[in-house]
Amino acid sequence: MIRIEGVTKRFGNTEVLKKTDLEIRRGEIFTLIGPSGSGKTTLLRLIDLLETPTSGRIVFDGTDTAVPDAEKITFRRRMGMVFQKPAVLNTTVAENVAFGLKFRGVDRAQSAQRVKSALEQVGLLGFEERRAVTLSGGEMQRVAIARAIVTGPEVLLLDEPTANLDPVSSAIIEDLLIRINSGQHTTIILATHDMIQGQRLAHRIGVIMDGRLAQAGTLHEIFYQPMGKEVARFVGIDTVLTGVVVTNERGHATVALGNASFEVVTPCGPGVTVTLYIRPEEVTLSLPEPGVPRTSARNRIAGTITRMVPLGPFIRVTVDCGMPITALITARSCGELGLASGMTVVAGVKASAIHVRADAG
Amino acid sequence: MDEIITGVTQAINLIITLNPEVLQVALLSLTISLSATLLAAVISIPAGGFIHFYAFRGKGVLITIIQTLYSVPTVVVGLLIYLMISRSGPFGFLGLLFTPAGMIVGQTVLIIPIMMGLVIAALGGVDRNISDTLVSLGATGFQSIVQIVREARYAILSAVILGFGRAISEVGVAMMIGGNIRGETRVLTTSIALETGMGNFAFSIALGIILLIIALVIVILMNIVTRRHAP
Numbered sequence: 001m002i003r004i005e006g007v008t009k010r011f012g013n014t015e016v017l018k019k020t021d022l023e024i025r026r027g028e029i030f031t032l033i034g035p036s037g038s039g040k041t042t043l044l045r046l047i048d049l050l051e052t053p054t055s056g057r058i059v060f061d062g063t064d065t066a067v068p069d070a071e072k073i074t075f076r077r078r079m080g081m082v083f084q085k086p087a088v089l090n091t092t093v094a095e096n097v098a099f100g101l102k103f104r105g106v107d108r109a110q111s112a113q114r115v116k117s118a119l120e121q122v123g124l125l126g127f128e129e130r131r132a133v134t135l136s137g138g139e140m141q142r143v144a145i146a147r148a149i150v151t152g153p154e155v156l157l158l159d160e161p162t163a164n165l166d167p168v169s170s171a172i173i174e175d176l177l178i179r180i181n182s183g184q185h186t187t188i189i190l191a192t193h194d195m196i197q198g199q200r201l202a203h204r205i206g207v208i209m210d211g212r213l214a215q216a217g218t219l220h221e222i223f224y225q226p227m228g229k230e231v232a233r234f235v236g237i238d239t240v241l242t243g244v245v246v247t248n249e250r251g252h253a254t255v256a257l258g259n260a261s262f263e264v265v266t267p268c269g270p271g272v273t274v275t276l277y278i279r280p281e282e283v284t285l286s287l288p289e290p291g292v293p294r295t296s297a298r299n300r301i302a303g304t305i306t307r308m309v310p311l312g313p314f315i316r317v318t319v320d321c322g323m324p325i326t327a328l329i330t331a332r333s334c335g336e337l338g339l340a341s342g343m344t345v346v347a348g349v350k351a352s353a354i355h356v357r358a359d360a361g
Numbered sequence: 362m363d364e365i366i367t368g369v370t371q372a373i374n375l376i377i378t379l380n381p382e383v384l385q386v387a388l389l390s391l392t393i394s395l396s397a398t399l400l401a402a403v404i405s406i407p408a409g410g411f412i413h414f415y416a417f418r419g420k421g422v423l424i425t426i427i428q429t430l431y432s433v434p435t436v437v438v439g440l441l442i443y444l445m446i447s448r449s450g451p452f453g454f455l456g457l458l459f460t461p462a463g464m465i466v467g468q469t470v471l472i473i474p475i476m477m478g479l480v481i482a483a484l485g486g487v488d489r490n491i492s493d494t495l496v497s498l499g500a501t502g503f504q505s506i507v508q509i510v511r512e513a514r515y516a517i518l519s520a521v522i523l524g525f526g527r528a529i530s531e532v533g534v535a536m537m538i539g540g541n542i543r544g545e546t547r548v549l550t551t552s553i554a555l556e557t558g559m560g561n562f563a564f565s566i567a568l569g570i571i572l573l574i575i576a577l578v579i580v581i582l583m584n585i586v587t588r589r590h591a592p
Binding site for chain 1 (some may be wrong): 488490491493494495496497498499500501503504508511512
């Protein structure tokens with residue numbers, strides 16, 4: 001649907017988007033995740049043709065979008081965009097939602113009907129005659145979404161659409177996006193700094209870090225097979241360790257890290273420096289016991305608890321095993337085991353739960 | 362002190378009894394200044410829009426010049442227009458000197474800078490996100506300009522009202538271009554200047570009160586407009 005080929009964007013001397021190649025497929029929900037200020041907004045603005053790439057090109061449905069400004073409107077009218085800070089015009093809600101239709105010359109009767117249906121979809125039916133500037137932030141955001149979908153765009157771009165919303169309104173918006181995507185086959189590109197939201201909605205994810213598209217792929221690829229330490233940290237992989245493969249027997253390898261060693265699954269041969277990524281929910285904690293441990297987890301390392309951070313029903317426990325290993329365990333387990341800072345525990349990780357990447361160079 | 366009290370009493374009497382001369386002067390003032398305001402608005406709004414929406418060399422300098430001209434002395438404009446339309450001037454053939462039409466031209470020139478400057482400021486005050494939003498909603502260049510002007514409508518109206526305020530209250534242009542001819546080009550401000558000089562205080566006070574009433578109406582209008590403008 002949209003192909004981004006070697007696109008860069010500079011503002012003055014700052015390169016806000018480094019060379020990016022990306023393909024958005026028709027009908028998918030693609031989320032762009034990354035910290036604030038990483039370049040997500042710039043990429044969305046480039047796709048909506050509000051900015052012109054400094055180099056590279058953007059191909060929309062097989063056609064190069066590098067045309068004179070006045071002709072860009074034909075591409076733009078096939079898209080809808082919701083900005084992070086919704087701007088409403090100083091008039092009624094209904095008129096605000098109708099602008100896109102008015103610009104396209106849709107007649108009044110049909111326009112009124114479509115506005116009504118769009119407002120119904122965002123849960124603002126009955127708000128037609130309200131003055132838009134008097135609405136709350138969340139309501140304005142929903143007006144902005146209604147305004148973008150009322151024209152039936154093929155591609156819907158959303159920049160942090162739920163950043164200013166309460167959890168209930170956010171959930172309404174997320175449901176709406178899923179419905180629009182599955183019902184009308186609208187391609188949706190959504191930028192969010194909320195990794196969980198990205199995960200919840202997306203068919204595929206792109207991670208943008210510091211103006212660079214660090215990785216694009218399926219949920220599993222992004223969350224379990226990150227292509228670098230920055231991506232790993234952003235998607236919640238707290239334990240990132242570097243070591244050297246010592247032995248490898250038909251894919252079952254041993255990696256040495258200082259005094260400790262890990263058993264992992266990797267094709268990398270002996271001598272190769274590798275990085276191990278371990279998601280905190282893959283780490284189990286148990287109390288040390290004498291004799292042969294009764295577990296299938298291949299890696300068991302004793303260490304001292306250095307930090308415990310409560311996260312709702314979970315607790316994130318960091319254990320110093322010569323290297324820090326972080327586990328996410330339920331508060332209930334934590335209570336039953338009587339875990340506390342300074343205690344000695346055994347961290348267990350299955351060999352198959354460790355993502356291994358050979359270091360470049 | 363007595364003089365003032367007698368003056369005010371007589372003035373109120375002149376207004377209540379609708380003294381024909383007072384009425385004529387007040388109506389002429391309103392006609393000339395309203396015409397000048399309308400003419401200035403027709404020129405300033407599109408010109409201000411052009412300056413705001415288009416990027417060109419010297420834009421910043423031009424805006425600074427316009428802002429400087431906000432406070433151009435009325436007599437300087439009077440002098441300039443006088444030189445232009447006097448018998449020997451380039452537009453002398455139009456016969457505008459000492460006519461209401463000439464005064465309209467003078468006041469128009471006087472208030473164009475403040476009106477245009479405030480129109481530019483009004484358009485600049487529209488959230489930048491609005492123009493991005495309009496463009497992304499598929500507006501053509503023209504469609505988005507129309508919407509932005511509409512968005513700034515209350516601020517633009519304030520600019521027009523302020524321009525009218527400057528026109529009705531000025532004395533330099535009216536005196537130099539109009540010549541203060543009784544029954545022809547004598548307006549509120551020039552009348553006050555003349556009658557006061559002749560010791561005819563009651564008449565001056567009556568006209569002064571009328572001017573203040575007009576000012577009051579302007580303030581009330583402005584307040585209504587700004588209140589509607591506020592979210």
